[in-house]
Amino acid sequence: MTLRRRLRRLLRGGPARSDNGADRWVVVDVESSGLDPERDRLIAVGAIAIHWTHAGARAPSIAIGDSFEAVLRQPESAVDKHNILVHGVGVGAQRGGLDPHAALAAFEAWSDGAPLLAFHAPFDQRLLARAAREVLGHTLENEWLDLAPLAGVLWPDVPARSLDDWIHHFGLLCLARHLAIADALVTAELFLRLYPALETEVGAGPGFRKLKRLAAQRRWLP
Numbered sequence: 001m002t003l004r005r006r007l008r009r010l011l012r013g014g015p016a017r018s019d020n021g022a023d024r025w026v027v028v029d030v031e032s033s034g035l036d037p038e039r040d041r042l043i044a045v046g047a048i049a050i051h052w053t054h055a056g057a058r059a060p061s062i063a064i065g066d067s068f069e070a071v072l073r074q075p076e077s078a079v080d081k082h083n084i085l086v087h088g089v090g091v092g093a094q095r096g097g098l099d100p101h102a103a104l105a106a107f108e109a110w111s112d113g114a115p116l117l118a119f120h121a122p123f124d125q126r127l128l129a130r131a132a133r134e135v136l137g138h139t140l141e142n143e144w145l146d147l148a149p150l151a152g153v154l155w156p157d158v159p160a161r162s163l164d165d166w167i168h169h170f171g172l173l174c175l176a177r178h179l180a181i182a183d184a185l186v187t188a189e190l191f192l193r194l195y196p197a198l199e200t201e202v203g204a205g206p207g208f209r210k211l212k213r214l215a216a217q218r219r220w221l222p
Helices: 003-012 083-089 093-097 102-112 121-137 145-154 163-170 180-201 206-221
Strands: 026-034 044-052 057-073 116-118 144-146
Touching: 026 121, 044 121, 044 163, 057 102, 057 180, 057 206, 083 093, 083 206, 102 121, 102 206, 116 180, 116 206, 121 144, 121 145, 144 206, 145 180, 163 180, 180 206
Parallel strands: 026 116, 116 144
Antiparallel strands: 026 044, 044 057
């Protein structure tokens, strides 16, 4: 845990916990103007928290009331009507969104250094890092976990690669694909479906870095 986060927790009167045993994780999804995280713009962020309960063995649950959603206001010249079918954020929503600095500062405060989970996380991570660096002057400190390789390690016989494939495999329902908060929610539901197999591999309770090591095994699988 970095000094900044330790000070933040101490000033709030809370304990300075390690990321590996954090009681709150965050599942995040972003919408962007394109598929290049080094060039395209961040348009929206949706996120929902997973809380680790203490009833008997520690287990994860989705905290619907602990969520975040923001559309970032886009410059008039940057609004591309042709991309709306991709990210689903209309012209009016883009022009009337939150000030980017306020939106990203709010997300940083809300996430509060919690571990971040996403499906194909490197894209979300790089896009958010670039946006935060340009707008806030620094990148976010959170650690990241990619659920895509983790699902592949746990269910190697399932011919699924995309989030849609896993949604179909587990029979999940997404209220609106490519709406950031809806995608974050269904990704959180996917994590809960994976958790019983995770318990078998790494034991009960939060073990973020153990899961990262498990996900890294995917590169060695055929």
